Amino acid sequence: MAAVSGACIAPGKQSLHVLAWLARVGAAPFEVVQLVLGCSRVRAHDHVRRLVASGFVRRAPMTRGDGSLIVLTPRGALMAGYPANYAPRSVAPTTWAHASACAWASAWLELRGRTWSGERELLHDDAWRYQLNYEDHRGTARGTHHPDLGVFIDPGPVAIEVELQRKSAARMRGICNMYARLTDEPDALLAGVIYITNRKDIAATINRFAWHFGLASPQISFRTLDLVIEQTRAAAHAHAAANAVGGARLPPRPR
Numbered sequence: 001m002a003a004v005s006g007a008c009i010a011p012g013k014q015s016l017h018v019l020a021w022l023a024r025v026g027a028a029p030f031e032v033v034q035l036v037l038g039c040s041r042v043r044a045h046d047h048v049r050r051l052v053a054s055g056f057v058r059r060a061p062m063t064r065g066d067g068s069l070i071v072l073t074p075r076g077a078l079m080a081g082y083p084a085n086y087a088p089r090s091v092a093p094t095t096w097a098h099a100s101a102c103a104w105a106s107a108w109l110e111l112r113g114r115t116w117s118g119e120r121e122l123l124h125d126d127a128w129r130y131q132l133n134y135e136d137h138r139g140t141a142r143g144t145h146h147p148d149l150g151v152f153i154d155p156g157p158v159a160i161e162v163e164l165q166r167k168s169a170a171r172m173r174g175i176c177n178m179y180a181r182l183t184d185e186p187d188a189l190l191a192g193v194i195y196i197t198n199r200k201d202i203a204a205t206i207n208r209f210a211w212h213f214g215l216a217s218p219q220i221s222f223r224t225l226d227l228v229i230e231q232t233r234a235a236a237h238a239h240a241a242a243n244a245v246g247g248a249r250l251p252p253r254p255r
Contacts, residue, residue: 011050016079018047019056021110023080024118026088027060027071028103035236036107038243051076060091069099086120101162101225102148105196108228109151111235117150130182134174145175147193156191163197163206173209179220180213192219196228
C-alpha cells in the first residue's frame with residue numbers, strides 16, 4: 001500500500017482552530033472536541049488523526065467505554081502560539097474525570113460566546129493565583145490557589161471551580177473564606193464564583209461554609225455538570241442549525 005504523503009494529512013484551518021482551543025484546556029474527550037469543531041463524528045476523527053500525525057496532540061485511552069482524552073503536546077502548544085509548558089505533563093487516571101469536566105466547562109463557555117480563560121492559561125497567570133490560608137489539624141496551612149477556569153462578564157471576572165470530589169473540610173472553608181474576601185466590595189477582585197458539581201453533598205457543604213463567611217448569591221452560584229453538558233450540546237446544535245445551508249442535514253442531537 002502506498003504511503004500517505006505528509007501533505008495529505010497536514011492539519012488544515014479547522015484542525016488548527018480546535019488546536020488553539022485545546023491549548024487553553026490541555027485535554028478533552030473526543031465528543032467535546034467534536035462539538036467545538038462543529039462537524040460530524042467522522043470528520044472530527046479525521047481532524048484528530050491529522051493533529052496526532054503532526055505530533056500536535058496525542059490520545060490517552062481511558063477506561064473501556066469512555067474513549068480517549070485528546071491531549072495537547074508541547075509541539076502542539078508551540079504550534080498554537082503558546083509556551084510548550086502549556087501541554088500537560090501527564091494525564092493520570094486520577095485526573096481523567098476532572099480533565100473531562102473542565103473541558104466540558106470550557107466548551108460550555110466557548111460555544112455560548114463567552115470570554116473565558118482556560119485551566120492552562122490560569123496556571124500560568126499570577127493574576128488568577130490567590131493567597132489561601134486555613135487552619136487544619138496540623139496548624140495553619142499557607143499556600144496559593146487558582147480556580148479551574150475564569151469567565152469575564154460585565155461586573156468583572158468570575159472564577160469557576162469544578163468540584164467532583166470532596167476536599168477536606170478545612171480546605172473548603174479556607175477557599176470559601178478566600179472567595180468571600182475576593183468578592184467583597186468596594187475593592188473586589190472578582191465579581192463572583194461559579195461551582196460546577198453533580199454532587200449535592202458537596203454543593204451543600206460549600207453553601208454552608210460560604211454562608212458562614214458572608215458569601216451569598218449572586219456572588220456564588222452553582223451549576224450541575226449534567227446541565228453544563230446539556231447546554232453545551234444544545235449550543236453546538238444551535239450553531240450547526242445556524243450554519244446549515246440549503247436544508248443541509250444536521251448531525252443528530254446527542255442523547
